[in-house]
Amino acid sequence: MPLAEIVLKNLQTKIAQLQTIAESDEVGAVLESADGIARVRGLSSAVNGELLEFPGKIYGTIFNLEKEEIICAILENHTKVKEGAWVKRTGHVVGIKVGKDMLGRVINPMGDPLDGLGSIKTETSYPLENSAPGVVEREPVRVPLQTGYKVVDALVPIGRGQRELIIGDRQTGKTTLAVDTIINQKDTGVVSIYVAVGQKESTVVKLRHQLEQHDALKNTIIIDAPASAPAITQYLAPFVGCTIAEYFMYELKKDTLVVYDDLSKHAAAYRQISLLMRRPPGREAYPGDIFYLHSRLLERAAKLSPAKGGGSMTALPIIETQGSDISAYVPTNVISITDGQIFLEADLFNSGVRPAVNVGISVSRVGGSAQIKAMRRISGTMRIDLAQYREKEAFSMFSSELDKETLRQLKKGALMVELLKQDKNKPLAVEDQVISIYAGVKDLLTDIPLERLSEFETALLKHIHANYADIVETFRTKKEFTRELGLLVQEVINDFKKDWLNVPTVPN
Numbered sequence: 001m002p003l004a005e006i007v008l009k010n011l012q013t014k015i016a017q018l019q020t021i022a023e024s025d026e027v028g029a030v031l032e033s034a035d036g037i038a039r040v041r042g043l044s045s046a047v048n049g050e051l052l053e054f055p056g057k058i059y060g061t062i063f064n065l066e067k068e069e070i071i072c073a074i075l076e077n078h079t080k081v082k083e084g085a086w087v088k089r090t091g092h093v094v095g096i097k098v099g100k101d102m103l104g105r106v107i108n109p110m111g112d113p114l115d116g117l118g119s120i121k122t123e124t125s126y127p128l129e130n131s132a133p134g135v136v137e138r139e140p141v142r143v144p145l146q147t148g149y150k151v152v153d154a155l156v157p158i159g160r161g162q163r164e165l166i167i168g169d170r171q172t173g174k175t176t177l178a179v180d181t182i183i184n185q186k187d188t189g190v191v192s193i194y195v196a197v198g199q200k201e202s203t204v205v206k207l208r209h210q211l212e213q214h215d216a217l218k219n220t221i222i223i224d225a226p227a228s229a230p231a232i233t234q235y236l237a238p239f240v241g242c243t244i245a246e247y248f249m250y251e252l253k254k255d256t257l258v259v260y261d262d263l264s265k266h267a268a269a270y271r272q273i274s275l276l277m278r279r280p281p282g283r284e285a286y287p288g289d290i291f292y293l294h295s296r297l298l299e300r301a302a303k304l305s306p307a308k309g310g311g312s313m314t315a316l317p318i319i320e321t322q323g324s325d326i327s328a329y330v331p332t333n334v335i336s337i338t339d340g341q342i343f344l345e346a347d348l349f350n351s352g353v354r355p356a357v358n359v360g361i362s363v364s365r366v367g368g369s370a371q372i373k374a375m376r377r378i379s380g381t382m383r384i385d386l387a388q389y390r391e392k393e394a395f396s397m398f399s400s401e402l403d404k405e406t407l408r409q410l411k412k413g414a415l416m417v418e419l420l421k422q423d424k425n426k427p428l429a430v431e432d433q434v435i436s437i438y439a440g441v442k443d444l445l446t447d448i449p450l451e452r453l454s455e456f457e458t459a460l461l462k463h464i465h466a467n468y469a470d471i472v473e474t475f476r477t478k479k480e481f482t483r484e485l486g487l488l489v490q491e492v493i494n495d496f497k498k499d500w501l502n503v504p505t506v507p508n
């Protein structure tokens with residue numbers, strides 16, 4: 001073989017080897033690391049969202065791919081990542097290990113237990129960012145998800161697979177409404193996931209205790225990213241909750257309920273990360289993709305078609321407003337993404353209307369079709385009564401002489417408002433709600449003093465459960481309200497009321 005050819009051959013093999021070295025460009029170097037954000041050079045083939053490994057089994061996820069460098073957020077122990085350290089591609093995106101044993105547990109967004117009850121056995125891994133099910137994989141929302149609150153189940157009903165926003169200032173009962181809804185699922189088979197973002201640890205401890213007391217912890221998973229946790233942890237928490245719910249929805253064909261408490265803090269965490277990455281700030285200093293952040297999270301809620309197993313994910317995102325301002329950037333975004341919203345108002349709350357739902361501006365765009373028939377029938381009448389009340393209430397303040405009809409409407413409205421009040425942790429089964437609201441709508445409660453209404457309601461329901469179990473049973477199973485049943489209930493209520501008010505019956 002001529003010398004030239006040998007040289008050429010050698011060169012060719014060398015070049016081939018060189019290429020393989022170039023292809024394995026899987027190791028880079030840290031240029032800078034501060035506040036949980038690392039700038040990395042090299043890794044030319046890395047992709048957005050990929051998990052990177054740093055020395056000491058520390059991981060980070062890629063947020064920005066720039067021409068010269070990669071910006072990544074470090075998930076844990078970010079202070080241990082030093083400038084000049086190596087960084088490796090892992091070839092996969094961030095995933096979360098999931099399994100049935102997570103039920104009843106409190107975990108952090110990395111999946112580590114926080115309740116000191118030992119390690120959790122997991123079965124498989126699900127990607128943190130998953131695409132939402134498409135149109136053919138879905139089904140319309142048809143099955144109700146009862147919150148146990150009369151005002152919500154009657155006027156802003158939620159269906160399984162729906163996304164209903166709970167919005168209001170601080171201390172207006174947002175968390176209580178969501179947690180009571182979880183408690184109300186203790187016998188429904190619905191798996192609940194409560195995601196705490198940026199809350200005090202003591203709040204989460206209290207909440208866990210509450211769920212345990214009401215025997216609802218067994219069906220619940222709590223994901224805690226406290227205020228003291230790094231922004232990236234708070235950013236990841238809702239996605240982790242959503243991913244775990246997807247596991248139960250797709251794999252175990254379960255109905256699931258996810259509470260994101262709250263997305264205002266989630267948005268703030270994302271803003272912090274974005275500003276540290278020097279992404280250009282937009283309105284209220286939020287990055288341009290803040291809308292996409294929440295829409296891709298909430299779009300994953302769904303009612304699946306039978307072919308997909310028929311499971312569902314209902315999402316109850318919570319937004320905390322400042323001074324009832326719902327026109328701020330994040331609230332308007334989330335309002336437009338969800339299928340309706342429950343407005344809780346500080347004024348109502350402070351005047352004793354609890355739950356402080358403003359029924360005039362709260363809506364549920366899909367839940368109505370999921371309501372049981374009996375409830376749908378009577379709640380329509382109540383909605384009208386309340387609307388008339390609101391209209392007349394404002395106007396009655398300026399006028400001393402009111403006609404009879406207006407007075408009647410005012411009285412009825414006040415009674416309805418009173419009837420819809422409900423203490424926390426006291427959910428009512430839907431059949432009881434129907435009886436109660438029916439009594440109000442049919443003017444059977446007009447002679448009960450308002451301040452004794454709740455007492456009467458409790459006594460009445462107890463009486464009916466004890467003596468007319470068949471009525472309750474009919475509601476529970478048939479879920480319809482026939483004329484005969486209505487008349488029977490009226491008679492029962494009238495009889496009971498006579499005794500209760502201690503009015504001697506006049507013999508005729």
Ligand SMILES: Nc1ncnc2c1ncn2[C@@H]1O[C@H](COP(=O)(O)OP(=O)(O)O)[C@@H](O)[C@H]1O
Nearest residue numbers: 169170171172173174175176354355422423424
């Ligand atoms: N329906 C209710 N009846 C009585 N107290 C309530 C009710 N809802 C909420 N509360 C009380 O009001 C306070 C604030 O409620 P919380 O749910 O923590 O508000 P938020 O989450 O909006 O800040 C809590 O002490 C809670 O127990």
Ligand SMILES: [Mg+2]
Nearest residue numbers: 174175176261
């Ligand atoms: Mg709260």
